[in-house]
Structures are given as C-alpha cells and as structure tokens.
Amino acid sequence: MGGTDRITDRASGTVFLHAVLRDLGAGVLTVDTSGLITFVNPWAEHLLGRSAEQMRGCDAHDLLHRRHDGSPVPRELCPMRTLLQGGRAEELSGEEYFLRADGTTVPIIWSAASLRVAGRRAGTVVVFHDFSLQREAEERAAARTAALEALTARLNLVADVSVLLVSTVDASGMGRRLLRLLVPRMGDWAALDLWPEVAGEGERFAVRGPRGGERPVALEEPLPPLPERSRRAVEHVMSGDEPVRTTGEELAAAPDAPLATTHRVLFDRLGGRSAVVVPLRARRRSFGMLTVARAESAPPHSDAEIRLLSDIGRRIGMALDNIRLYHEQRNVAETMQRQLLAPLPQVGRLRMAARYLPAQGAMEIGGDWYDAFRLADGVTALVIGDVVGHDRQAAAHMAEVRNMLRALAWDHQEPPSVIMRRLDEAVTHTSDAPMATLIFARVEGGEGGPWQLHWVTAGHPPPLLVTSAGDTRFLTGGHGPLIGMSAVLDLGLNWPDAYEDLPPDSTLLLYTDGLVESRGRSIDLGLAKLRHHAGILSRRMAGRTVDDFCDELLERIAPAGDDVALLALRMPAAGEGTPGDATPPPPPQSPHSPAAPDRAAPGSTVERPEVRDPTRATGRGEATWE
Structure with a gap:
C-alpha cells in the first residue's frame, strides 16, 4: 500500500512539474554536459518557432546563439557555455539574441544555472524571456531622451x-x-x-x-x-x-x-x-x-x-x-551736442582745453556744458554749468541758459554778481528750464600779466587752481544759490563777487560734478582725488600742453555715471607777450574740442581791444564799474 502511494505521489509531482514548466510564461531548456538540448518547454517552442522534437539533441549554441544581425557567435565567447566548462560560477545571466526558425533573431534576457543530479553535474538549465518589448521600450526611451537633450542643447544655444x-x-x-x-x-x-x-x-x-x-x-x-x-x-x-x-x-x-x-x-x-x-x-x-x-x-x-x-x-x-x-x-544726438558745445577762442598766449563725456547709457547728450568767449571789453569769459537731466530736454534747457548768459554778459558791462542775478531772473520768468548750477568768471589782465580771476558760483563745485609747482587750492569764494531758486522762492539771495590772482604758468580747472562724484564715491572723496592727481600731473607734465594735462587727468580719475564737462585754462609765463619780449609763444591751442569741427569760436576774428584793469574798492575786494 505504501509503495502504491509513493508511485502515485511521484506521478502527481511529475504532472505538476510539467504544468509549471508549460505555463511558466518563460522559455526553459536544458542542455547536457556536452551542450546538447535535452528538454524544451512549450513557451520556448513558441518564442523560437521550433518544436521540441526539432531542438532535442541539437547543440544549443550552434542552433540558437546569434548576434543581433543573425551572424554566429564564436563558441569561446558564449557566456552560457561557461557553466558547462566546470567553472566556479553556478549561476549566470545576461542579454543575448536567439535565432528563430524563420531566420529572424529575438532579443532575450536569460538566466542559467548548473543542473545537478545525485550531486553530480548533469548540465545546465536556461530560463529566458522575450526582451523585444522591453528593448523597444528602452530604445524609445533612449530616443526620447536623445531628442530632449538635442532640444535642450538647441534651446541653450538660442538662449546664449x-x-x-x-x-x-x-x-x-x-x-x-x-x-x-x-x-x-x-x-x-x-x-x-x-x-x-x-x-x-x-x-x-x-x-x-x-x-x-x-x-x-x-x-x-x-x-x-x-x-x-x-x-x-x-x-x-x-x-x-x-x-x-x-x-x-x-x-x-x-x-x-x-x-x-x-x-x-x-x-x-x-x-x-x-x-x-x-x-x-x-x-x-x-x-x-x-x-x-x-x-x-x-x-x-x-x-x-x-x-x-x-x-x-x-x-x-x-x-x-x-x-x-x-x-x-547716437549720431543725431552727438551732432546736436556738438552744435550746443562751444569751440574755444584763441586769446593771445592764453591756452584753453575742453572735454565732454556723456553719462553712461545716455545718448551722447545732456545738461552739462562749458563755454569760453570774449566780451565787448576784451575780457575772456569762462563758464561751466550743469542743468538737471541727461537727455535731449536737458540739452535744450542747457542751450537756453547758455544763450541767455552769453547775451547778458555781452550786453551788460557789469560785475559777474550782477550778471548772475539777471540770469536768475531771466531763467525764472522766461524759461521752463529747471534749476542749474554754474560758474561765471572773467579772466582780467593785460598782455604779460598780472592776471586775475573775477567770478561768482551758483551752487557749483569750486574751481581748482594748480600752480606749476604742483600746489593746489580750491577757490571757494563767490558762492551763491543755484540758478532758478532765489527768484522762484523770492529769497532775495545774492552772489558775492570773488577775486583771485592767477600765477604765471598755473592751470585753472572748471568742471561739473560728474568728474568728482559717483554712486560709489562721495563728492568730498572725489574732490580730494581731483586735487591729488592735478598736483602730481602739474609737476610731472611741466612743459606739456593743457590738452595733454586734461587727457591724463581724465584717464587717472576715470569718471563714470554722470555727464562730465571740463574746461582748463593755462596761464602764460610771467611777462610773456609784453613789448620787446623775445620768448617764443607756447604751442598753438589745439583745435580739438567736443564742439562741431566746422564751427568757429564767436569773436575769434575780432582784434582784442585795449584791456581796462578794474580797480578794487578799498577794503571790499570788488571792482569799481562805470
């Protein structure tokens, strides 16, 4: 009875095992120690398009193992044969291609293990799946990834x-x-x-x-x-x-x-x-x-x-x-600015230079200006000014203020303080120009000197006087309110006249605040820097022209941010130009200026009349005017 039960159990186990192998959903084949196929399950027959009878007894490698293009794989390169050669490995897996009966190849993912019977190596069992769907999915994913990478590269290129x-x-x-x-x-x-x-x-x-x-x-x-x-x-x-x-x-x-x-x-x-x-x-x-x-x-x-x-x-x-x-x-703006800026007159042995730098980001145009012209009495007038703004409107307002000042200075033989008061009233009542800062100065003296500066300041940074020995001093006198403020607010403020002797071979600098002030530097630090470099250059550049002096000064200071106007006056040596003086004149004044090149300085062809030396009122430091 017991023997019959064991036979029945063994038969039931065999049926169960065959059912598992039949319905496993994976191909299964076994090979003996010589590599010949001994068993093939139904799923393997389906995947390979071959019957078990056609495969049993055939060399598994020669019959099935191929490259993706169907070409044979050398036996020594077959990883599945490693288990048959008695190596240490008991299990292996990988991805290969098997040859179907119709000559096509199918990608498989496989796993192989040594098969032992009664403790002895009896061959190898190979379990494999059709990997084509997964391979196609991977290829599609790789293609999408490559397409995304290409698109990203192109978008990055377009962005760059x-x-x-x-x-x-x-x-x-x-x-x-x-x-x-x-x-x-x-x-x-x-x-x-x-x-x-x-x-x-x-x-x-x-x-x-x-x-x-x-x-x-x-x-x-x-x-x-x-x-x-x-x-x-x-x-x-x-x-x-x-x-x-x-x-x-x-x-x-x-x-x-x-x-x-x-x-x-x-x-x-x-x-x-x-x-x-x-x-x-x-x-x-x-x-x-x-x-x-x-x-x-x-x-x-x-x-x-x-x-x-x-x-x-x-x-x-x-x-x-x-x-x-x-x-x-920019060309239109530059042409407009050059037409607004004045060419410099040639006055005896005086030498002048001017520079204009527009604000960064502005269209080469703004409210800063310089001016130099000869008055009816033969005196040379110097002007430096700044109207609020950095655009064409500021330039238009600057032209209004400049022209008003020119007309008033020419028509009225009066001290600079009176001219400034008249200008303040004219700007307030006849123009919509905003407030402006400026310096109006007269350079007084006869040929050979002595020379004197007579000026007023309307809220503007002070002139800097630099001697040939490198001594520097800001001329802080003559300070008054901004143009457009006193008359508007009915403050009744005045501009006191100031005087300063101009030493021989000295240089006078008039400038706008863009030279000494910026977002990263206070005006006090900027003034100290200007004074320092001007003194050094005066000593090192003895005998050089005032144009060279201006260019080197701007290079050292490197202003940035705001408009910059710079007007420099170089005084002649003592006694130069007097009757009988055999000293050769200094080099001609450079024609270079920010003004349009086809413009001539007003009054440049007029002979200089006899210069009257103003006398000072006792104890007040002011000129006496008729």
Whole structure:
C-alpha cells in the first residue's frame, strides 16, 4: 500500500512539474554536459518557432546563439557555455539574441544555472524571456531622451545667442563672439558677413574649430569687393528669408553661381563639404549673411538644424537693425551736442582745453556744458554749468541758459554778481528750464600779466587752481544759490563777487560734478582725488600742453555715471607777450574740442581791444564799474 502511494505521489509531482514548466510564461531548456538540448518547454517552442522534437539533441549554441544581425557567435565567447566548462560560477545571466526558425533573431534576457543530479553535474538549465518589448521600450526611451537633450542643447544655444545679441551695440564685437557660440555646436566653421550699413566698409569674420591637432583658426578682414553683377546676384539670393544650402563642389563647378564669388574662398581656406547660408534681414533690410559649414566627414545639416539656424539668423537680423537704429540716434544726438558745445577762442598766449563725456547709457547728450568767449571789453569769459537731466530736454534747457548768459554778459558791462542775478531772473520768468548750477568768471589782465580771476558760483563745485609747482587750492569764494531758486522762492539771495590772482604758468580747472562724484564715491572723496592727481600731473607734465594735462587727468580719475564737462585754462609765463619780449609763444591751442569741427569760436576774428584793469574798492575786494 505504501509503495502504491509513493508511485502515485511521484506521478502527481511529475504532472505538476510539467504544468509549471508549460505555463511558466518563460522559455526553459536544458542542455547536457556536452551542450546538447535535452528538454524544451512549450513557451520556448513558441518564442523560437521550433518544436521540441526539432531542438532535442541539437547543440544549443550552434542552433540558437546569434548576434543581433543573425551572424554566429564564436563558441569561446558564449557566456552560457561557461557553466558547462566546470567553472566556479553556478549561476549566470545576461542579454543575448536567439535565432528563430524563420531566420529572424529575438532579443532575450536569460538566466542559467548548473543542473545537478545525485550531486553530480548533469548540465545546465536556461530560463529566458522575450526582451523585444522591453528593448523597444528602452530604445524609445533612449530616443526620447536623445531628442530632449538635442532640444535642450538647441534651446541653450538660442538662449546664449539671445543674451549676446541684447548685450552689445557693437556689430563687430557681436560677430566675433557669435561665431564662437556656433562652432563647434552647429558646424566645423562659421563665417559672418556684415554689410556696410552696420560695419563701416563691410566686414567678414570666420572661425574654424580645431582639427587634426591644429589650433582653432580665426579670420577677420574687410569684405572683398564684388563686381556689380556679382553683388546684385548675392543681394538677390539673400533677399529671401530662407537659408540656402550649398557645397564646395557646387561652387567649384559653377564659378558664376551667385555665392561662388563670396564663398568659394571660404571653402578654399577653411575646408569643409557642405554649408548653410542664412540671410540676415529685418524690416525689409538686409544686413549680411551667416554661413555655417561642416567638414567632409560630417553629414549635412538636417532640416531641424536649418530651422534653428534660420531662427538664429532672424534674431541676428533684428539685433543688427537695432544696432543700426541705435547708431543713427547716437549720431543725431552727438551732432546736436556738438552744435550746443562751444569751440574755444584763441586769446593771445592764453591756452584753453575742453572735454565732454556723456553719462553712461545716455545718448551722447545732456545738461552739462562749458563755454569760453570774449566780451565787448576784451575780457575772456569762462563758464561751466550743469542743468538737471541727461537727455535731449536737458540739452535744450542747457542751450537756453547758455544763450541767455552769453547775451547778458555781452550786453551788460557789469560785475559777474550782477550778471548772475539777471540770469536768475531771466531763467525764472522766461524759461521752463529747471534749476542749474554754474560758474561765471572773467579772466582780467593785460598782455604779460598780472592776471586775475573775477567770478561768482551758483551752487557749483569750486574751481581748482594748480600752480606749476604742483600746489593746489580750491577757490571757494563767490558762492551763491543755484540758478532758478532765489527768484522762484523770492529769497532775495545774492552772489558775492570773488577775486583771485592767477600765477604765471598755473592751470585753472572748471568742471561739473560728474568728474568728482559717483554712486560709489562721495563728492568730498572725489574732490580730494581731483586735487591729488592735478598736483602730481602739474609737476610731472611741466612743459606739456593743457590738452595733454586734461587727457591724463581724465584717464587717472576715470569718471563714470554722470555727464562730465571740463574746461582748463593755462596761464602764460610771467611777462610773456609784453613789448620787446623775445620768448617764443607756447604751442598753438589745439583745435580739438567736443564742439562741431566746422564751427568757429564767436569773436575769434575780432582784434582784442585795449584791456581796462578794474580797480578794487578799498577794503571790499570788488571792482569799481562805470
């Protein structure tokens, strides 16, 4: 009875085992120690398209193991045979390809274990699954990842290009930096041709990435002149909005092609096989063309890459048009400012120099000004002023105040204090100009000296007097309220006249607050810095012109932020210009000034009349006026 039960149990276990192997959902095969197939379950028959009878007794490796293209795998490279060779490994797994009966391959993921019977190695059991679905999912995921990475790279490139385009108004500098963004991300070399509308006479920039151990190559040169026929052909091709494909072979085979005259030399010098030429256009204007090329071993640009280059070309075109508009507005503003600023008169052996620096970010125009002109009595008048603002409105107000002061000073032979009071009333009642600070001064004295400064200050930084020995002193006298404040508020304030002897060979500096004040520096520190450098330069630059002095002073101080106007007066040596003086005159006054070059100083052709030396009222330090 017991024996019958054991037989029944063994039979039931065999049926159960076959049921498990049949419905496992994975292929199972066993091989003996020689590698011959001894068992195949139904799922393995399904996956491989072969019956168990066709596979039993066949060498498993020779029958099934293949590469993905169906070619045989050398036996010594078969990882599943490792278990048959008696190695230490008892279990192995991996990914391979099995050959189906129809000649196709199926990717599998497998796991193998040594098969032992009664403690002795009897072969190997291999369990495998069809990995095609997972492989396809992985490939799709990899493709999506690659597409996302490519899209991210293109978006990053567009972002980098956009940041560059909005960060400069220099077309040439933009071109140099732009090409380094495109190479090697979009091609092996790139070139940018800019028409004269945005680059003077026209410029060409090119950059080739490193290759074959060579260093990168950068080219920069004027655009080669084109015959009229070729120029019209290129303009016609670039008049569209779509990029143009070309190759070095096409250009060499068709020397009369529109782009052959401009691009054949690029292929000759930089190499490459294919290129995309992108027109740079905006608002129906053409500004040049962008070329991106690839070497012989690289595939031509794809449609997606050409669309990207087309988008970059449109952005460049808009940026170049904005640069063109900026420079046009800047030229208009600069012309206006130069017309508002005064040329300097040539007065005997006095030497003057003027400088004007616009506020950073302003369109070369603002409310700061200097002025120098001769009065009816032969005295030279000096003015430095600052009307609130840094725009065209401030410049217009500055012109009003300047012209009023000129007219009042010429028409009324009165002390500077009286002229200032008249100006304050005139500005208040006849102009909408805001408040202004200024200095109005008279340089009085005859040829050979002595010379004297007679001035008033309306809320303006004080003049700086620098001797030839380097001694410096701010002239703080004559200080009064700003123009436009006393009369408006009916304060009844006055501007006291001040006097100062001007030593021979000394330099007088009149300046606006932009020279000595900025966001990062208080005016007290700025005044101390001005005084320090002016003293050093006076000693080191003895014998140099007042123009040299101004240029070196501005370089040392490096003002930033606000408008800066600077007017410097260099006094002659003692006795120079007197009758019988044989001393050669100083170098002629430099024609350089911020004023328009075609303008002459008012009164520059008028002979200087006899100069009357004012006398001072006893104990008051003021001139006596008739």
